[in-house]
Amino acid sequence: MPTFSLSITFTFLTIFTLPCVADSVGVNWGTMASHPLPPPKVVELLKSNKINKVKLFDANPYVLQALSGSNIGVTVGIPNNSLRNLNSSIKAANSWVHDNVTRYVSSGGSNARIEYVAVGDEPFLKSYGEQFQPFTIGAAMNIQAALKKAHLDKKVKVVVPCSFDNFESGSNLSSEVHFRPDLNKTMIELLTFLNKHGSPFFVTISPFLTLQTKNMSLDFSLFKETARSHNFSHKTYKNSFDLSYDTVVAVLSKAGFPDIDIVVAKIGWPTDGAANATSNLAEIFMKGLMTHLHSNLGTPLKPRHPPLETYIFSLFDEDERSIDSGKFERHWGLFTFDGQAKYHVDLGQGSVSLVNAQNVEYLSSRWCVVNNNKDMFNASANALEACSNADCTALSPGGSCFNISWPTNISYAFNSYYQEHNQSAESCDFEGLGLITTVDPSNDRCRFRIEINTSHAKFYRVYYFHWMISLITTLLASLVG
Known part of the structure; x- marks a missing residue:
């Protein structure tokens, strides 16, 4: 040949x-x-x-x-x-x-x-x-x-x-x-x-x-x-x-x-x-x-x-x-928490542009920021407390929000806690230092997030209940096995 x-x-x-x-x-x-x-x-x-x-x-x-x-x-x-x-x-x-x-x-x-x-x-x-x-x-x-x-x-x-x-x-x-x-x-x-x-x-x-x-x-x-x-x-x-x-x-x-x-x-x-x-x-x-x-x-x-x-x-x-x-x-995601592509990549399917999640339901367009008209003496302590119960990792050295100045970084911490707790009014108190606003405080590098509305996910709770029943059944089976 x-x-x-x-x-x-x-x-x-x-x-x-x-x-x-x-x-x-x-x-x-x-x-x-x-x-x-x-x-x-x-x-x-x-x-x-x-x-x-x-x-x-x-x-x-x-x-x-x-x-x-x-x-x-x-x-x-x-x-x-x-x-x-x-x-x-x-x-x-x-x-x-x-x-x-x-x-x-x-x-x-x-x-x-x-x-x-x-x-x-x-x-x-x-x-x-x-x-x-x-x-x-x-x-x-x-x-x-x-x-x-x-x-x-x-x-x-x-x-x-x-x-x-x-x-x-x-x-x-x-x-x-x-x-x-x-x-x-x-x-x-x-x-x-x-x-x-x-x-x-x-x-x-x-x-x-x-x-x-x-x-x-x-x-x-x-x-x-x-x-x-x-x-x-x-x-x-x-x-x-x-x-x-x-x-x-x-x-x-x-x-x-x-x-x-x-x-x-x-x-x-x-x-x-x-x-x-x-x-x-x-x-x-x-x-x-x-x-x-x-x-x-x-x-x-x-x-x-x-x-x-x-x-x-x-x-x-x-x-x-x-x-x-x-x-x-x-922060390992190809997509942000709400399904928005962070960058373009061909995963092998012939398309260089990733498609974003469609029709995402968010909480209201509200953010929690620091009230500059208040005494800021306890602002940092309140921010640390907020970050211990929410995600503030973007403020870390090298993070996308690391370079935002004080008190904007305080606002970031307050908002993270506020969104984590479904925008409840009491979650933007911080000893009177918090202020709810409808003006987005984000900038080109640092995004102040609005969380996804999960209140409609009643079916999730139903299936979660069944999953817990399944887990309990497995545990009981192991005890008698």
Whole structure:
């Protein structure tokens, strides 16, 4: 066969054997927000942006109901605090699968397309110690058995999302990285379980966090062609993502699982709350990541073998996320809390412009600001009190509101508290220092938010009630199991 013909054949086979990037990129949909968008509106947003996969951190019935019939691939999550019960009782696992999987995949034409059950969320984090580690594998095994009993084990895979801090290195060479000594036995058990059932390895990769803790340049984290290359394990790396991904590959290979599929469970770039956490840098990072995934080049250790799937972290900003790791933790969203795109990026669906959420219902156009005509003696103390009960992370060094002057920063704190508490008149008191205004105090960089009106979400409360009943049923089953 002529060389030209061989080339055409190779190209043809390559095109049709590589995964479609649009089908392999999804988003994490977290709900740790004081005033979340109603799930039906979120599903509209996902469909408008042709986002075909979503990873959840729980199995909220209202969310799953909204996703039913959408044909969006779903990963449902089991919170870490449920692992002990699911580990100790197969009856509890059967109840959980019945209530949170079977119910939604067996409802005819309006079923939810559940693809994975994520057992825990990074349960082996170093900061957790052994709080969840002893129960995770047993819980996964019981969920697997429950899926098999429900005849869903071929359709729904069990996974355990892992943190990058599960790996440890005594040097800078990626080939010398290994599992943390306290985790080695558990990780081998996990990989054996995943391999047996054909499940992928879910892992978080965070170039932003690596930038904070390692000797890596910003350009290296952002896929910049001008970045200085790093040579590790006899390979040359041009970006932080490839280096992190191959760290995972190297450890899995060393453990005896070189061919297990890898899913990047979380990856993203925050836009506020810290230095280098900006919408501009997030856009550069996301465009670099998408271009890299589109190329199907893979990594030095896995050429032409990109991740099986990649889930962007996150869909929205969440004002109730823990900020123990940094104020930026509440600002990972592709979209603001109310579903407005922060920047433009092609997620693989052929559109460079993200579509905003439509017809969002807000509270009234009112803000709480400091009354300059009052004695300002206790203004700072009141602002600190407000921020202890509301989200003021944008005021942090490097944040979008860090440079606003006094007393505008006091007003920002007052308004955050006021909106958090649904604009109740008493929430803008602050010992007489608060003043309700209809004049928007925002500027080009610093947005004084108006919260989403969630008072209409009566159906959410109904489904939440049913979710609580399901949780109680699972707990009771574990006690008698």
